[in-house]
Amino acid sequence: MACVTATNLTIPDELLPADGRFGSGPARIRSAQIDALSAAGATVLGTSHRQAPVKSLVGRIRTGLAELFDLPEGYEVVLGNGGSTVFWDVAAFGLVRERAAHATFGEFGQKFAKATDTAPHLKDSLILAAEPGTAAIPSPAALADAGLDGTADVYAWPHNETSTGVATTIARPQGIDDDALVVIDATSGAGGLPVDIAETDVYYFAPQKNMGSDGGLWVAILSPKAVARAQEIKDSGRWIPASLDLVTAIDNSRKDQTYNTPAVATLLLLAEQIEWMNGNGGLEWATERTRETSGYVYDWAESAEVAHPYVADPADRSSVVVTVDFDDSVDAARVASVLRANGIVDVEPYRKLGRNQLRIATFVSVDPADVKALLGCLDFVIDALA
Numbered sequence: 001m002a003c004v005t006a007t008n009l010t011i012p013d014e015l016l017p018a019d020g021r022f023g024s025g026p027a028r029i030r031s032a033q034i035d036a037l038s039a040a041g042a043t044v045l046g047t048s049h050r051q052a053p054v055k056s057l058v059g060r061i062r063t064g065l066a067e068l069f070d071l072p073e074g075y076e077v078v079l080g081n082g083g084s085t086v087f088w089d090v091a092a093f094g095l096v097r098e099r100a101a102h103a104t105f106g107e108f109g110q111k112f113a114k115a116t117d118t119a120p121h122l123k124d125s126l127i128l129a130a131e132p133g134t135a136a137i138p139s140p141a142a143l144a145d146a147g148l149d150g151t152a153d154v155y156a157w158p159h160n161e162t163s164t165g166v167a168t169t170i171a172r173p174q175g176i177d178d179d180a181l182v183v184i185d186a187t188s189g190a191g192g193l194p195v196d197i198a199e200t201d202v203y204y205f206a207p208q209k210n211m212g213s214d215g216g217l218w219v220a221i222l223s224p225k226a227v228a229r230a231q232e233i234k235d236s237g238r239w240i241p242a243s244l245d246l247v248t249a250i251d252n253s254r255k256d257q258t259y260n261t262p263a264v265a266t267l268l269l270l271a272e273q274i275e276w277m278n279g280n281g282g283l284e285w286a287t288e289r290t291r292e293t294s295g296y297v298y299d300w301a302e303s304a305e306v307a308h309p310y311v312a313d314p315a316d317r318s319s320v321v322v323t324v325d326f327d328d329s330v331d332a333a334r335v336a337s338v339l340r341a342n343g344i345v346d347v348e349p350y351r352k353l354g355r356n357q358l359r360i361a362t363f364v365s366v367d368p369a370d371v372k373a374l375l376g377c378l379d380f381v382i383d384a385l386a
């Protein structure tokens with residue numbers, strides 16, 4: 001057989017998905033959103049964020065999320081610039097009173113834990129570290145089992161660990177203080193995984209993943225207790241950089257604005273996505289769709305001779321980010337590069353995980369038919385390279 005290289009292997013047109021974007025973030029933005037952006041763009045892009053047109057975008061996001069997540073009485077939607085990474089610093093300054101407890105089982109959970117652990121004004125964090133590919137919850141019992149003594153006033157873990165494709169069930173850990181806050185990183189899980197917001201005090205995300213927008217923004221759904229905590233810490237006189245001040249963000253959000261200039265296009269794309277989800281049946285519809293779409297990939301991996309799901313316990317498997325490990329007979333990086341040369345992009349694994357793996361996002365914007373087509377392309381490429 002002639003040598004097949006990544007660049008000369010052509011996948012037949014009839015096998016290709018209509019849309020080749022399967023990245024876990026930045027992630028697919030639907031063409032209807034891009035149409036809305038170009039239609040509304042001429043009037044709203046490049047205009048003041050202190051005036052009605054941009055403020056009404058923020059208002060649409062806030063009311064749309066209240067509907068999507070069926071917010072309990074008193075919960076509010078707050079937003080600011082900088083993405084989830086910046087929100088970790090916002091939380092270290094404005095939500096953690098003395099000490100945070102974290103569960104970490106991948107890159108993103110670890111980064112938040114590091115932010116609170118290294119903050120000079122906080123005690124060392126309690127960090128329950130689990131192997132990548134598994135899940136953990138920082139309950140007092142689990143912390144004690146790991147020899148981590150002491151209480152915390154923030155308990156934090158990811159809803160979906162995007163680097164590994166592990167999802168968790170969101171419930172307030174038993175035995176934590178009434179006053180403690182449950183702070184959930186929902187960057188890739190929000191709008192694609194089931195959640196009862198009443199179990200959380202802070203449910204935060206950036207919009208470039210399942211929320212189908214562009215990056216640069218953080219959004220946090222806060223309970224009344226979280227709002228009170230932010231105010232209490234600010235009133236204590238702690239030094240807080242202005243751009244990371246949660247009380248300032250709350251005050252601005254209540255006026256449908258951000259403290260400093262936002263990316264207006266990101267707001268517009270996000271408002272469109274939230275309304276699309278609500279119009280189709282809301283969170284129940286969205287989570288059913290991601291469950292179905294991810295199921296195709298898991299079924300494929302379970303039955304493939306050369307592959308299997310990376311996450312061993314089916315209960316931990318994410319329905320928005322699917323990770324598939326390959327046997328040594330398949331070079332996953334080579335498969336990804338063939339796919340990329342054919343317009344199917346961003347199925348490479350998380351760079352630091354270092355596995356012979358593909359990672360496929362099955363966010364709500366990903367049409368189930370596209371995932372079926374992708375699996376057909378995988379069969380074709382694996383066969384051709386064998």
Ligand SMILES: *Cc1c(COP(=O)(O)O)cnc(C)c1O
Pocket residue numbers: 025082083084085086108158160161162163185186187188206209215216
């Ligand atoms: C992508 C991601 C982040 C980082 O988001 P940025 O907006 O790039 O800061 C944090 N947490 C999780 C779970 C993510 O998937």
